Amino acid sequence: MTRTIRIERAALAALLLLALPALGAELRGEVVLEGGQRFGRGPVGPGTVVSVAAYPLEGQPLPRWAPRRLAVEVRERRFRPLYRVLRRGDSLLVRNRDRVFHELFSLSTVRPFRARLAPRGRAGAQARLRFDEAGTWHVFCRIHGSMYMRIDVVETPYVEVLPGGGRFRLTGLAPGRWRLRVAAVGADTLEVEADAVTSPPPLRLVLRVRGGA
Structure with missing residues (x-):
C-alpha cells in the first residue's frame, strides 16, 4: 500500500512539472561601449556602469x-x-x-x-x-x-548591472520574444528584441556613450 501511494505521488509530481511553463531559456551576450569623452574627463572606460533589463513581449509571466x-x-x-x-x-x-x-x-x-x-x-x-x-x-x-x-x-526582476559594459546572462526566462533595455549615464537607451531559448547565440549590443562617470 505504501509503495502504491509513493508511486502515485511521484507520477503526480511529474505531471505537475510537465504542466509548468519551461523556464530554462536565457538571453546572453556582450555590451560594447562606444563613444567619446566622459563629461570631458577622458574616454569611456571601466567607470561607465551599464544596465541590461529584459521585458516579456508575448505575455510570459514575471515572477514576483x-x-x-x-x-x-x-x-x-x-x-x-x-x-x-x-x-x-x-x-x-x-x-x-x-x-x-x-x-x-x-x-x-x-x-x-x-x-x-x-x-x-x-x-x-x-x-x-x-x-x-x-x-x-x-x-x-x-x-x-x-x-x-x-x-x-x-x-522586471531580470536585470543585470555591468561595470564597464561586458558580458551579461539573464537566465530562468520563459521561452519566447523579449525586449532588452540597455542603459548607462550619458547614453541614449538602447532597446533590442531577441528570442530567449535554451542555448541562445550570444548577442553583441553596441551602446553609444556621450558622457559618464
Whole structure:
C-alpha cells in the first residue's frame, strides 16, 4: 500500500512539472561601449556602469520580487555611485557625507522629487525615496551645479548591472520574444528584441556613450 501511494505521488509530481511553463531559456551576450569623452574627463572606460533589463513581449509571466533598500552617498559634492538601477517598489536612501547642505531635485516624466540634505552629523542629513513607478530620474543639486546622478527604475526582476559594459546572462526566462533595455549615464537607451531559448547565440549590443562617470 505504501509503495502504491509513493508511486502515485511521484507520477503526480511529474505531471505537475510537465504542466509548468519551461523556464530554462536565457538571453546572453556582450555590451560594447562606444563613444567619446566622459563629461570631458577622458574616454569611456571601466567607470561607465551599464544596465541590461529584459521585458516579456508575448505575455510570459514575471515572477514576483520583494522590495529592496539601496543606498547612495553624497561625498565631496559627488553622488557615489552616480548610477542606480532599481526595481519598482524599491527605496533609495541618500546620505550626505559632506559638511555642506545639498538641495536635490530631479527631472523626470514620471514623478519628480526634491530633497534637502543637511550637513553630515545633523538631523536631516539623509532622505529615503521610494519608487513605485518605472521610469528614469535625472538628479541634480541646486547649490552645486556639477552634481548629477541617474536613477533607472525597471519593472522586471531580470536585470543585470555591468561595470564597464561586458558580458551579461539573464537566465530562468520563459521561452519566447523579449525586449532588452540597455542603459548607462550619458547614453541614449538602447532597446533590442531577441528570442530567449535554451542555448541562445550570444548577442553583441553596441551602446553609444556621450558622457559618464
